[in-house]
Every structure is written in C-alpha cells, then in structure tokens.
Amino acid sequence: MSATALGTARLLAGVTRGGRADLVTHRHRHGPQRYRSLDELAADAARVLLLGRGGAAFPVATKLAAVPAGRATQVLVNGSESEPASRKDRTLMTLTPHLVLDGALAVARALGTRHVTVAVHDAGSHASLRAALEERSRQEPLPERVDVCRTAGRFVSGEVRALLRGLDGGPPVPPSRRTLPTESGLHGAPTFASNAETFAQLALLVAQGTTEFGAVGSPEEPGTTLLTLLGDVRTRGVVEVPTDLPLDALLPGEGGPVLVGGYHGRWVRDVHDLRGLGVDRPGLRAAGLPLNAGVVARLPREVCALAEVTAVTRWLAAQSAGQCGPCLYGTAALAHDVGELLHGRAAPAVEARLLGLVGRGACAHPDGTAAFVSTALDALGEDLALHRRHGGCGRPYAGVLPLGPLGQVGQVGPGGAR
C-alpha cells in the first residue's frame, strides 16, 4: 500500500513509506490522546470550516451541533469505502489506524458516550484496526467500547443510511424514507456518523489547535485532503495534499479527459478545463465539479476513453440495489446505450434515459450515474464521432478505471479496430 504526501504530510506523517504506525510510533508523532468539550470541538471545527470527507461534504460543526449528547448516543466511523477507484480511507485505516481512533474517541468523549463503531469492508483495514484496539487495551485502556464491523462491499451499501441499516441487521441498502442519522441512527439512537478521514482530521485538529491546522490549505477549507489519483497523473495512488494545491499541478502536461469526484463524479475534456481550480471542496463544488470522496483520474490518450466509460457504466448499473424501478431499469438501459455508442451505433434515447435517472431513487445512485455518463458524453465528443464513423477509435481498453469484485459484468472489448 503506497501513499504520498505532496507538501505537508499530516494525516500521513511518517507512514508514506508504507509502514503501519503502531501506538508507540503514533503517540511519538501526534502526541497523547486529547479531548475537547462538545462546544469547543464544534467551535474549532467551525473555525477551520471542516467538511465531511465521505462525499456529501457536510459541515462537521453543524453535524456535531445536531447530535444530542448523552450516553445513548452512538459514534459511527464510516470506513466502508465502497468505490473501487477510491483507496484513501483503507490506506488511512491500514497505515495510521490510531489517528482515526483518536478522532472517534475525541468525538465520543465530547458527546458523553462510550459507544463507538467502526465499519469497514476490506480485510486490511479490519486487521489493522483490530490490532490497534489490542495495542490500546494493553497500553492505554479506555472506558469506551469500540466495535469494528465488516460490512457489505456493494457501492450503495457504503452510503451512511444503507450502512446503518446493514449494521442493524437489515438489508444493506438505502431506506426509502429520508431519515437523519443524527436523530435515528445506529440501533435507533442518535448517531454522529462520518467518514474515516473526517475523524482523522478531527484528531489532528484536537492535537494541533485551529491555528496550526489552518496554517496550510485554502481559506475556504483549510488543511489537507486525501485524494486517490488514477491513470495519467503525477503520482498514482493515495496522496495527501494541501487544499490550495492547484488541481492541474497533479496533472502535468497534456493528456486525456479528466474525471473529478469518482464514479458519481463529472468529466471534463482535458486539464485546461481545470485551470484556476484548487482541490478544496467548496471551490470545486462552485465550479460544478464536486470532489466527492476525492478520486481524480485522467485517461491516457492511448486508451479508448469510451470503453473505460462503458465499463464503469456497466459496473454502476450492476451496483443498483434494485429497489427503485427507475434506477434498476434506467441504469441498465443507460449502460446498454453507452455500449451502443462504443460500437459506433446510434443511441437516440440516451438523453431521455439520463433525464429519467435524475431525482428518482431512494439514494444518490441514479443521479450520480447520470452525472458520470452525461458529462462523459459531453467531454468525449470527438471520441464519439470517431466511434460513429469507424465503429471504434482503434485504441485499446486498458481498465484504467478499476471495477470492484462485483464488476465482472461482461467484457467491454477493445475500442474496436478500424
């Protein structure tokens, strides 16, 4: 597992060479476990404009203020990174599990509860966190009860409401009613749930204080962020970068189309469309390119971009929980249409299919899938024309965008020989 820091290494301090930080190493680097009162923690999170790092980028201070404190309250660390392109949470939990635990315990103490649950679905994170809890029980026993749970690996199962349902013994799919975890979460109790990186950032904030935390990064979202970079990029894999780093600094030279925000994200034609943008979530959202879980991919010019998009679209269709008709049938029909375009055939219904996915499901999967495909079709105009004229672009499918274990949904085939 490799991870790189460009600029300041904070979350990844000392672990960029791949060695896991045990408790002694972690304490040496980050100092003792520290606590804040709920008011102080919320005020500090508000001062550094900390946003959730899972995908929705919800302000952490607002969420902290919304959870009632008390012994029944639950703290849930969502480490069930279900997008095959993203590796930042599992990297964090595998290499520096104690930072995530420090953050979770600081939140639990602030909320006056002893119930902490960490949900992961990869074996590496699970083993690392279990070992971390063993180390703690020997070296600094705590009154809190920390459970590490393995969860289903489906894409939609990582969404917090689906995760909560699965942890409570139900099907790990999003519920139909719009429930708020802060009101009714784990076991029906009010729950502070956030992404694993969010908790690690909170641990840093508590250890460093707001001034040092905000000494790097964009004024809109101070500090650093974790990204997973794929394809034709400066450094592949998980990187920690200050939030004011220009996005195009990660994508040197010319190159192919760029995907920002992963498989529910959006495509742009090339790096020139990203000029002037940093990697801070507020700035990217304002530019119509939400960072989501921090996946940025650039396709090399030598590969068939349309085949990559087709493969991911098929994977997305296979990831539908199958609960909502417009998503189940709509994503499958969309995948079929994108396949038609790949082979140079017409797909006259594709615009209608995209519209038919928007706002018509219990979760964001149909909307995210529509955003991924519609921006891809806009960004790949020239490729589409080549495929229409020649039945293909002559470039191979390279699988730059990884598909999960559930992704074996048929061969995409090459971009097509002329």
Added chain:
Amino acid sequence: MRIEVDWTRCDGHGLCGLLLPENLENDGDGFPLVRRREVADADLRHARRAVAACPALALRLEP
C-alpha cells in the same frame, strides 16, 4: 401539500400518471415522472385519489 413517490415501493403500475396528470406523467414504463411537486389546492382531490389508488402504496401527500 407535496406529492412524494416512494421509489423503493413503486412497481410502475402507472395509475398515478393517469389520475394526477397535473403533477405526474407516465414515463412509458409506468413509473411516474414528477413534473411538479407542489399540489395545487384545486388538484388535492385528484391527488388523494391517486394516493389511494396506488396498488403499491408508493405515493403519499406530505405537508
């Protein structure tokens, strides 16, 4: 009042689009397209009938 579709329940019977065309449109597969969420007072009767007629109990009126 607003008309809400519970997408996890909807099976695409297609009755609602016929009974509340002021707000809903059939997408061709029987699943409704919500053209307007707010139900006008004059259409409330139609909306209640559509909610009652849904075989999947997937439609509801919310304040």
